[in-house]
Amino acid sequence: MRIDFDLAWVAAVLLCSLRLAAAIALTPILSGFSIPGRLRVLLLLALSVCMVGPANITAMPKPGDVLDLALAALCELGFGAALAFGVFAAFSSFSLAGRMLDLQIGFSVGGLFDPVTRRQSPILAALFDLFAVVSFFIANLHHTLLRGFVTTLENVPLGTANPFVSPLLLSQQMTVMFVNGLKLAAPVVICLLLVDIGLATLSRNIPQFNIFVISLPIKTLVGIAMLAVVIRYMAPTVSRALNAIFPYWSALLA
Numbered sequence: 001m002r003i004d005f006d007l008a009w010v011a012a013v014l015l016c017s018l019r020l021a022a023a024i025a026l027t028p029i030l031s032g033f034s035i036p037g038r039l040r041v042l043l044l045l046a047l048s049v050c051m052v053g054p055a056n057i058t059a060m061p062k063p064g065d066v067l068d069l070a071l072a073a074l075c076e077l078g079f080g081a082a083l084a085f086g087v088f089a090a091f092s093s094f095s096l097a098g099r100m101l102d103l104q105i106g107f108s109v110g111g112l113f114d115p116v117t118r119r120q121s122p123i124l125a126a127l128f129d130l131f132a133v134v135s136f137f138i139a140n141l142h143h144t145l146l147r148g149f150v151t152t153l154e155n156v157p158l159g160t161a162n163p164f165v166s167p168l169l170l171s172q173q174m175t176v177m178f179v180n181g182l183k184l185a186a187p188v189v190i191c192l193l194l195v196d197i198g199l200a201t202l203s204r205n206i207p208q209f210n211i212f213v214i215s216l217p218i219k220t221l222v223g224i225a226m227l228a229v230v231i232r233y234m235a236p237t238v239s240r241a242l243n244a245i246f247p248y249w250s251a252l253l254a
Helices: 007-025 037-055 066-105 123-138 141-155 167-205 211-233 235-243 245-253
Strands: 112-114 119-121
Touching: 007 037, 007 066, 007 141, 037 141, 066 123, 066 141, 066 167, 066 211, 066 235, 066 245, 123 141, 123 235, 141 245, 167 211, 167 235, 167 245, 235 245
Parallel strands: none
Antiparallel strands: 112 119
């Protein structure tokens, strides 16, 4: 591969790296791994060189001045953030499902350090976040993500990106996020709802029982057992939740 170190090529690598950095840094794809910051920067630059070089993708023939290059860089960062929103919304489906289960089971009173969001998170929410990252790489969706990013370079040339996104498109992606999150948590939530109904009936008929004391261990055991049973059947829902990234990107490029 021949690389010409002219000003246009350098500008193309710079703008591509900014778009890629915004599209990845604002998502939990690499947050679950302990990767030094310098190594991440080198990885992004290497990917940018590989994408710009073979595809012969360049930015403006030559930047007119520093102000033009800075404006193009800001637009690329904004467009990368718009791409990142689709990825973040897909992973947020798992966070939503985990937080719903934590609330129903009672784990929301405690928390663990979540490497995805870098803050304290309930137990199942943190586990669901890590499960999403692992599933993403096991399904080789990182390859599909990189191919989709190259498609964005072909459809939206470097230096011409529009950072503004339709609010309707954002709301549609949020709707998809909530639907997928509810689908992931629905079997366990429905089971726990039946347990709540049973405990409420028991409390109504036998007032001497301290339902508050016995409900927490019962719901914990039932919730964990139900989750262990249904997790093997979650593959189609997990696939739909993660693949929701690419219809959003297609609509963004339309």
